[in-house]
Amino acid sequence: MDDPYQFGQIAAANALSDIYAMGGTPLFALNIVAFPRQELPLDILAEILRGGMDKAHEAGIHIVGGHTIDDSEPKYGLVVTGEVAEENLIRNNGAKVGDRLVLTKPLGTGIIATAIKRGVAPEVVVARAVETMTILNRDAAQAALDVGVHAMTDVTGFGLLGHLLEMCTASSAQAAVDFAALPLLPGAVDLAEQDAVPGGTRRNLDYVRKALTLEGEVSELDQLLATDAQTSGGLLMAVGPDKVHDLIARLTEKDTPAAAVIGEITGEGPAHITLRKG
Known part of the structure; x- marks a missing residue:
């Protein structure tokens, strides 16, 4: 920066x-x-x-x-x-089967930061990433408290799937994530295609592979976007299906950078994630 x-x-x-x-x-x-x-x-x-x-x-x-x-x-x-x-204490170990997974900021800051270092990031892309990273997670957290989410963590250096794997491990749960539902920062895909991928993102993917199943046409690029190391990322929440619409409405009202239902907790057992597309 x-x-x-x-x-x-x-x-x-x-x-x-x-x-x-x-x-x-x-x-x-x-x-x-x-x-x-x-x-x-x-x-x-x-x-x-x-x-x-x-x-x-x-x-x-x-x-x-x-x-x-x-x-x-x-x-x-x-x-x-x-x-x-x-x-009011919310940990990452309370996810329950049937919970919906909600993300409050778009992904891609690690890729864009790498592109900035290489001098290949367009100004408009940088501006949007900076705007997202400088937004506090305060309002999103208040929405989570108001609704009563079961588990929550922030998405930072381990990337979305890395932090979700931590949640699954702590909750003895398994999860599925829909790649098409992931909010992505403008320019993140194009810059990733130019190989502006930080080493931390690649290490994140290597780490989660042990507990990751791919379903459908999930590319290597898709996996890197889902494990991109974030700075000042959003909150990842596990919320009951009966409360997810209320949560999304509250997040939207508070104008959080994203309010996306990206997947669900599918079962109990050893921590595992299915990343699906199509």
Whole structure:
């Protein structure tokens, strides 16, 4: 990400997501900064921190301190402390047979970020990806709490299927995902076809293959999109079939980046995912 202010915003939104994914409310945050002070002007660092601070304020919290080190490349993140009432705690281990799987942000940020590094990402594609990554998962999490979802996690570095596999493992469940239902960022498919695929995405696919069955005309490219390593991705929810329409309506009302039913929990047993198409 070339814009330091946006870099800070995305990092903060990404860090806050862990609190929202468990139904919690953030309380405060600490900055963690690595910066090459001899190579980059401090104005860049100031913009990164401003982006993080503005996003923290949007979440209703303050950044109360932090730690900085001199490093060869800029890195920025936050340690976020939050709280949640026990009755509101949402884990990733409560998925039940028949639950529908709902995703609240489109996929493809890892592929687009790789294309940005290579200088091949169109500006309009970058703008849409940045817009998505800077959106907090707060409103989506509130919709999940209001409806009463059974399980939830945020989709980040392990990609959609990686985090779904974690949910299935924790819930002793099996799932099916419809590739055609997956929301994808504009440009993600074209850039993946140009091989702008990060190493983390390929490692994610290698990891989930052990528990993955393909059904229909699922290509290697489709699998990479479904395992693309996300930054500040959306929430993946398992919700009862009697509540899914209410959840989608609430997400739509809150204007979340996506409100897509992408599959369902199909059975109990050892964790397994079927990715189907057609």
